[in-house]
Amino acid sequence: xxxxxxxxxxxxxxxxxxxxxxxxxxxxxxxxxxxxxxxxxxxxxxxxxxxxxxxxxxxxxxxxxxxxxxxxxxxxxxxxxxxxxxxxxxxxxxxxxxxxxxxxxxxxxxxxxxxxxxxxxxxxxxxxxxxxxxxxxxxxxxxxxxxxxxxxxxxxxxxxxxxxxxxxxxxxxxxxxxxxxxxxxxxxxxxxxxxxxxxxxxxxxxxxxxxxxxxxxxxxxxxxxxxxxxxxxxxxxxxxxxxxxxxxxxxxxxxxx
Amino acid sequence: xxxxxxxxxxxxxxxxxxxxxxxxxxxxxxxxxxxxxxxxxxxxxxxxxxxxxxxxxxxxxxxxxxxxxxxxxxxxxxxxxxxxxxxxxxxxxxxxxxxxxxxxxxxxxxxxxxxxxxxxxxxxxxxxxxxxxxxxxxxxxxxxxxxxxxxxxxxxxxxxxxxxxxxxxxxxxxxxxxxxxxxxxxxxxxxxxxxxxxxxxxxxxxxxxxxxxxxxxxxxxxxxxxxxxxxxxxxxxxxxxxxxxxxxxxxxxxxxxxxxxxxxxx
Numbered sequence: 144x145x146x147x148x149x150x151x152x153x154x155x156x157x158x159x160x161x162x163x164x165x166x167x168x169x170x171x172x173x174x175x176x177x178x179x180x181x182x183x184x185x186x187x188x189x190x191x192x193x194x195x196x197x198x199x200x201x202x203x204x205x206x207x208x209x210x211x212x213x214x215x216x217x218x219x220x221x222x223x224x225x226x227x228x229x230x231x232x233x234x235x236x237x238x239x240x241x242x243x244x245x246x247x248x249x250x251x252x253x254x255x256x257x258x259x260x261x262x263x264x265x266x267x268x269x270x271x272x273x274x275x276x277x278x279x280x281x282x283x284x285x286x287x288x289x290x291x292x293x294x295x296x297x298x299x300x301x302x303x304x305x306x307x308x309x310x311x312x313x314x315x316x317x318x319x320x321x322x323x324x325x326x327x328x329x330x331x332x333x334x335x336x337x338x339x340x341x342x343x344x345x346x347x348x349x350x351x352x353x354x355x356x357x358x359x360x361x362x363x364x365x366x367x368x369x370x371x372x373x374x375x376x377x378x379x380x381x382x383x384x385x386x387x388x389x390x391x392x393x394x395x396x397x398x399x400x
Numbered sequence: 401x402x403x404x405x406x407x408x409x410x411x412x413x414x415x416x417x418x419x420x421x422x423x424x425x426x427x428x429x430x431x432x433x434x435x436x437x438x439x440x441x442x443x444x445x446x447x448x449x450x451x452x453x454x455x456x457x458x459x460x461x462x463x464x465x466x467x468x469x470x471x472x473x474x475x476x477x478x479x480x481x482x483x484x485x486x487x488x489x490x491x492x493x494x495x496x497x498x499x500x501x502x503x504x505x506x507x508x509x510x511x512x513x514x515x516x517x518x519x520x521x522x523x524x525x526x527x528x529x530x531x532x533x534x535x536x537x538x539x540x541x542x543x544x545x546x547x548x549x550x551x552x553x554x555x556x557x558x559x560x561x562x563x564x565x566x567x568x569x570x571x572x573x574x575x576x577x578x579x580x581x582x583x584x585x586x587x588x589x590x591x592x593x594x595x596x597x598x599x600x601x602x603x604x605x606x607x608x609x610x611x612x613x614x615x616x617x618x619x620x621x622x623x624x625x626x627x628x629x630x631x632x633x634x635x636x637x638x639x640x641x642x643x644x645x646x647x648x649x650x651x652x653x654x655x656x657x658x659x660x661x662x663x664x665x666x
Binding site: 179337 | 463465
């Protein structure tokens, strides 16, 4: 007869308990990083609104609308796609990676805890960016209930794609490089902060299949009226990316070594 | 009979006096070889990343706005090469020092028996050379994309060199002065952010409010853009002498701080 523990490792109760443990674990582990990351996100969000407006010496209303709604997407996905992989890369460098996955919790709870942390870091920056944009540009924003699923699916797919990259790619240096290229591509070459018509045809065609344009579409659709059409397709593409990312992550993490 | 100090020092195992121009040049040459050898795997990547970054910068501004008037296009085309120089000194140099501190090779490097200034100059040489292909490619891509005619003069040579010397010096001084790698990393990111979004490099300073413009007349970024722009265009950049002065002042200040930090005995 064992005396150490009577808990069964299964069931909803165990899962929920593990999830809360993992959120606490991540928060404690990142206790120095989280406040700085939140500050960086706020600075980036507001900085983009004021910076682009400053550089171009004022924006026309359409450009301002695209920039304002786009920056919200940028603040939502940079945490999951850029910061997240870098944290995992650091765990791999410090060789704490294997230890983390040896913790006695369901691995889905670790993934979900990570998603929660991403939300905690990203949402303040998003709100500040929205407020800064509304104040600076006097935007015709029409906030509809569809903004809630839009934010959730954007945050979820961004985090999951970043998660998949971080776990599938073994080398920390390669992960770092990919995340740098990613931020450059998101900010400069993705139709998030500007309309997709500004891109050359081949690049616009590529973005029909990448997640970034569709993230911008669903979020913009939840904040404006008459600017975005074909949201069903966007949701479908984002769901597709999430499924692929989850499958890839599960294949790597679920494996026993 | 007298022997020259270079031949005999009287100390076993040491056959040279550790001073003089010759010693200094030898030290510089050795450090140059050392730097190139230790970076041999990263160097091609650095150069390629520089080229992609610069060309990417030049292109991405065009996506944000489709119809860019010719003057704005000229500003972007002449500013993009400067945006390609700045990261080399101000971000690659600190990153490298941060990496050395993490790997704990930092102290070893400065214990090598060469003049410390020779080590610094060798670094400067390597990083200036890394930045040059990026500058050229960026300029080419921008001129092609925005279809502008540049009036390139020899003035661009001192402008680019001084900008590079200045950038490396400033990057050096804070990478060496800030001992905590994570803090240095944060400063690096803040600089990139400030340079790309809040500096009149690829945009006219007239777009900036007066107080902000005056800040930029003292900071080095606008001065870099001005001197390089003067070497590439006619009549767009005025009062360049002042910009050269500002740049020189920053370069001297950066090298002085870096030299003090590096020269300190620990």
